[in-house]
Amino acid sequence: MAAWLLTRVVAGAGQTDQTAALLYSPDACDCAWAKADACGGAGDGSICWPHCCQGFVQQNSVPRGSDGPGEDETRHDDLSLDQPSVATEEGGYREGAARLVTALQKTGHGPSVTIYCQGDSTMLRQVAWFSRMLQQEAEAGTYVRQATWDGSAQALDLAKIVPSDFPPGSRASVDGGDFCDRPSMLRTRGSIQGYNISFISVVCTRSLLQVSSAMAVMQVLRTAPYLYTELESPALVYLGGAGLHHLHDEETRSYGQLRPYVAADLFEERLRSALKLLQDFVRPATKMAYFNTHAVCDEKLPSGIQARATACASGDEQGCFGCVDGPQEHCAPIDNYQRIGFNATLLSAHGAQSLAQREATVLNDGTLRPIRLVDGHAITTGKCDTTTDGRHYAGVEAIEANAALDAIAFDVLLEIEDPSPNRLDLWSRG
Numbered sequence: 001m002a003a004w005l006l007t008r009v010v011a012g013a014g015q016t017d018q019t020a021a022l023l024y025s026p027d028a029c030d031c032a033w034a035k036a037d038a039c040g041g042a043g044d045g046s047i048c049w050p051h052c053c054q055g056f057v058q059q060n061s062v063p064r065g066s067d068g069p070g071e072d073e074t075r076h077d078d079l080s081l082d083q084p085s086v087a088t089e090e091g092g093y094r095e096g097a098a099r100l101v102t103a104l105q106k107t108g109h110g111p112s113v114t115i116y117c118q119g120d121s122t123m124l125r126q127v128a129w130f131s132r133m134l135q136q137e138a139e140a141g142t143y144v145r146q147a148t149w150d151g152s153a154q155a156l157d158l159a160k161i162v163p164s165d166f167p168p169g170s171r172a173s174v175d176g177g178d179f180c181d182r183p184s185m186l187r188t189r190g191s192i193q194g195y196n197i198s199f200i201s202v203v204c205t206r207s208l209l210q211v212s213s214a215m216a217v218m219q220v221l222r223t224a225p226y227l228y229t230e231l232e233s234p235a236l237v238y239l240g241g242a243g244l245h246h247l248h249d250e251e252t253r254s255y256g257q258l259r260p261y262v263a264a265d266l267f268e269e270r271l272r273s274a275l276k277l278l279q280d281f282v283r284p285a286t287k288m289a290y291f292n293t294h295a296v297c298d299e300k301l302p303s304g305i306q307a308r309a310t311a312c313a314s315g316d317e318q319g320c321f322g323c324v325d326g327p328q329e330h331c332a333p334i335d336n337y338q339r340i341g342f343n344a345t346l347l348s349a350h351g352a353q354s355l356a357q358r359e360a361t362v363l364n365d366g367t368l369r370p371i372r373l374v375d376g377h378a379i380t381t382g383k384c385d386t387t388t389d390g391r392h393y394a395g396v397e398a399i400e401a402n403a404a405l406d407a408i409a410f411d412v413l414l415e416i417e418d419p420s421p422n423r424l425d426l427w428s429r430g
Helices: 048-052 071-078 087-106 121-137 211-222 255-262 266-281 303-314 317-321 336-344 349-363 376-380 397-415
Strands: 112-119 144-147 184-192 195-203 236-240 287-291 372-374
Touching: 071 184, 087 121, 087 184, 087 397, 112 121, 112 211, 112 397, 121 184, 121 195, 121 287, 121 397, 211 236, 211 266, 236 266, 236 397, 255 266, 255 336, 266 287, 266 349, 287 397, 303 317, 303 349, 317 336, 336 349, 349 372, 349 376, 372 397, 376 397
Parallel strands: 112 195, 112 236, 236 287, 287 372
Antiparallel strands: 144 184, 184 195
């Protein structure tokens, strides 16, 4: 398959050939695989497919559609962001609000507090926690909400807002592709103990929402028809790296499709550049937090994906790198030199751990201002009994959300009484 064989080989003086970091350019594609039968259909969403198959397909071929619901349809159907808090959660929301107010008081923060949050499905439960906490604790008559899925806010079109996030050959989620162009957006506001709090979140749970889109999204939300002018000076920008969407599973996302985004050094450079650009955009007083990749529990993954993850973990080379039984239109065994990268970016416990370590390395880069790491990977490691799909964990969102809010006042963090034992041990100081 084209996507699996995407390479660029370079030779240095006196050195054997080495695989170099891949860029968006189709010049990096190895098209030896391209034949009429392999180029049937509408492609796999990779950068190489349209480049290599251009001689075998009609230029006006119909893009593949998506059978699944869009982001806003999903929000409307699952109601995860609309359900009010329940009695067992009310105490946690009160503690979270009290902790936030204490941090704001100790830092001498002004009365206006804006938090911008962006991420994937692992961030969604934190978004729900933030929203419900504000809804419950806001003073009477101050809570208001706008959301794209109920029509009270206009939908965002990222393909127009930040076209550079959609390189040639990639497909946007509206066409059934892997890159999010129609995220759900939620804005909630309310007053808590004299602080006017605005929480704005942008999430994509079905496709990859890239960190590089954050600056452009914030710029657009400041202008009409949104006019969220509080984003001119946010107190906290909290970003999730959508790590799980960078990991291939060979059922919905292939190694080749994602390699231009997660290959060694390239992933780091893309993340570092996006964070640096955002830091240059926001005011120096704005704090930043980053939510890394959740741990993956191999034994709870869907059966087909679980089989490959288990094979890779046990050293079964055929089960890990070969083609599994059954019809697979686009399949090729992985060459030896690609196997380390394949395994390190697979949707598996090892792949998630490898990516989380790479994310932490970027955050410690000396060219960036301090960014607080909310270590979702550490928080979810060893919690297989709390997940049904191997990726999303019940009961951790309050820990994760509070850790992010702590970033507002990390300079005085240790002076604040922590209502949840061991919370400080669950995240890095960056």
